Amino acid sequence: MTGIPLPTAKWISDGKEITPEGRLKIESAGPSTTLSITECQRGDTGEYIVTVSNPAGSKTAALHVTVLDLPGPPIGPINILEVTPDHMMIQWRAPKDDGGTPITNYVVEKKDVKKVPGLIEGMEYRIRIRATNKVGDSEPREVPETILAKDILVPPEVVVDVSCRDSVTVRAGQIISLITRVKGRPDPEITWTKDARALSQEKRLEMNNNYPVCELIISDSVRSDYGKYGIVAKNSSGQAQATILVNVKIKLDGTLVVRAGDSFAVEAIVKGKPQPDVKWTKDETTEEIKKGPRLQLETGADFSKLLITGARRTDSGKYVVTASNSVGTSSAKCRINVLDRPGPIRDLKKCETKRGVWSVHSNAVITNKAKVTRLIEGNEYIFRVRAENKMGPGPAVQSEAIVAGTQFSVPDAPEAPEVTKIGKEEMTVQWSEPDRDGGKPIIGYLLEKREEHAVRWSPVNKDPVPGTRFTVTGLLPLHDYQYRVKAVNEIGVGTPSKASRAITAKDAVGNPLPHTSLYALTEPPAPPTNLKVVDSTKSTITLSWTKPVSDGGAPLIGYVVEIRAQGSAKKGDDGWKRCNVAAQLIVCEFTVTSLDEKLVYEFRVSAQNQVGMSLPCNLEGAVIPREILGNEHCIEFVTRSVTLILMLAPCLGTNLWRMAAAISQTMLLKNVMWPEAIG
Structure with a gap:
């Protein structure tokens, strides 16, 4: 552990501070601290956290300890x-x-x-x-x-579930579910029957035998599903059976589904005194339905029945029966859906025009679009689509010839994201949509993070998020993080945005507003100013600067000086390296050591408060470490277009002065001050 002043250490386990006693021993000496546990036991397994702190802050580190032992008994x-x-x-x-x-x-x-x-x-x-x-x-x-050691045999036993005991009544189109519980040893063989005839698996009928539950499911029930259903369970010890009566009703105010070509009847119960007059209509028209070759009407003392034979798709619609007498009027409705070709898309074929051979791309498409893959760029294709429902396939529709090529692209990169909310373990990151979506709607965004100066970016979310805001959790307190975001469409993932500025994971510090319980949130400080070189040798450069004009509402922790050798920037790494920790530099001057006089260096400095780092202040121009022989003096000259500087420096140990200047045209002397040593 390092820090100025030297930090103190505290060990924690299971949320409690560890005190040295018994088998536990803590030794802290200088920059190290040690926790020792003698004769460890299984109960010593857990997470141990060490926290070191001094007035400048604190840091934590965690270690999970697992003590191995014999397992317990089963x-x-x-x-x-x-x-x-x-x-x-x-x-x-x-x-x-x-x-x-x-x-x-x-x-x-x-x-x-x-x-x-x-x-x-x-x-x-x-x-x-x-x-x-x-x-x-x-x-x-x-x-x-x-x-x-002997065999146990149990005769079958069948118990009908209470939900379908005695009888089951459903409306046409609903699902019939017959549930029983079967026992026996060995597991019995199950047979379902309807009206004493054995049933088998088919499109609408499903038999599930998951002992002890045995279930018969009939989907899209029709009138003909009415009857007496039985279940027979049989094994080597005997057999058992049970029966269930199923009623299927066609009720007005419901929907009746029929096949094209079938006949269907809609019956209404009509009561009233005096005897009502009955009228049938279809859809929103007021024209009464009349008898015809395919249509028959029958009305009795307490009912009225509509019968249509040879059903067609045009027979689909809402049928309304209205009964009226001198006392009043009442009506009921029923919707009829006649199934016929075509239905949902089920078959997609393609043909390469050069070959002239049709191949099935998919026969399981359930929407009105499909993505055709494994095409050859530059080849010409024709596509053919047929619709199919449970009544059968319909006629095909053919496309024009089209050449396979790239029409769309991935989205552009969004602007650099911004952090809008800061905490010690989470941050809220926000960004804007990119200028171009690549011709396809943006599905979502992938956010990435990295600690400042790290090379690799790590994903924050696995699946794209649809919005432009995301809360990042699981951050390490007092660590600096940067973020970048990628837009995603159905073509693929776009290029990443520029990285956000580095933000420190720390609870926002606030100053209380007068006469309220609210807090004014602070922000990172303004950048330092007037960064310059004040001294230099062959291996060191001393920098100085002026403190920021604003501390962002929170006291400054210190300054961070960064260095970069010209030409060291690489892809994914801008080349900047920290020279110090902010808490270790609270004055506006710093000497960078261990430099190479053959390299050219760039410098920048940032201020830091409890919220985060300021933008950097860059040194104007790159510098080479060199020996300054004595105190240099500058005389500034101004022309109409340029500023020239005359550098004067004494050569130590001699009576000579060194002078360097660039003179290109007639100059006007401005603010000339000669040191007394020069006379």
Whole structure:
């Protein structure tokens, strides 16, 4: 641990500070601190956190310690699931404590359930189990009683679920679900029947036998699904059966689905006194439906029935029956949907014009668009689409010839993101949409982060987020982070934006506003000014600067000086390196050491407060480390277009002066001051 002044250390485990006692010993000497635990136990497993702090701040580090030991015994009771003359099926639960390392196997077998082969019928056995990890075997868990090796047979038993006991009534178009619970040993063979005839799997009918639950499901129920359904369970010990009566009703104010060519009837119960007059209409028209070759009407004392034979797609619609007498009027409606070709898209084919051969791209498209892949750029293609529903396929529609080529691109890079909310463990990052989306709508954005001066960027979100704001969590307090964002469309991921400025993960510091409980949030300070070189040798350069005009509302922690050798910038790394930690530099002067007189250097300095770093102040022009022989003096001359500087420096140990100047035209002397030493 390092810091000025020297930090003090504190050890924490399970949220409590560790005190040196018993097996625990803490030794802190100079820049190191050590926690020792003698004769460690499984209970010493956990996360240990060390926090070092001084008046300038604090840092934490965490370490997870795992103490390995023998696993605990398997958890009982041990269940006997199956007993036969030649094997037993036994089951247990894993130990509560795996000893800190995964269980590698059990003494009985490497699974939680194990068949024990090679038993002798009529013999009694005792069973025990041990768990094993890489440290060794646990204590055994033993079955408390002896077990007789013999086969257990149980005759079938069928119980109908309470939801469909006695009978089930559904409306046409709904799902019929018949649920039963079946027991027996061995597992019985299940047969479903309807009106004493065996059923088999088909498009609308599904049989699920997940013992003990056995279920028969009929989707899109129709009138003909009415009947008496039975289930028969049979094994070597016997058989059992149960029956369920199913009623299918066609009710007004509902929807009836029929096939094209079939006949359908809609019946309404009509009551009233005096006897009502009944009228049938279709859709929003007021024209009464009349009898015809395919249409029949029948009205009795308490009902009215509409029958249509040879159904067509044009018969689909809303049918309304209205009953009226001298007392009043009442109506009911029913929607009819006649299925016919075409339906949802199910078949897509392509043909390369040069070859003239059609190939099926997909026969499972359920939307009105499809992405055709594995095309050859530059080749010409024709596409053909056929619609298909459960009534069958429809006619094909063919496209014009089109050449495969790139039409769209990935989105442009957004502008550099900004951090709008700062905390010690999370930040809220916001960005704007890119100028171009590549011709395809933007699906979302991928945000990346890195610690300042790190080379690699790490993803923040796995899947694109649709908005332009995201809260990043799991940050390390007092670490500096930068962010960049990429836009995503269906073509791919765009180029990343420029990196945001570095922000320190720290709770925002605020000053209370007068007469309120609110706080005025602070911001990073303004950049320093007037950065210049005040001294130089062959291996050092001394810089000075002026403090920022604004501290951002919070006291300055200090300054950070950065250096970059010209030409050292690389892709993904701007080449800037820190020369110091902000808390170690609180004055406006700093000497950079260990420089190479053959290199050209650039410098910049930033101010830092509790919120974060300011923008940098760059030194104007690059400098080379060189020896200054004495105090140099500058005389500034101004022409109409340029400023010239005359440099005067004494040569140490002699009476001579060195002078350097650039003179290109007639000059006017401005603010000339001669040092007394020069006279």
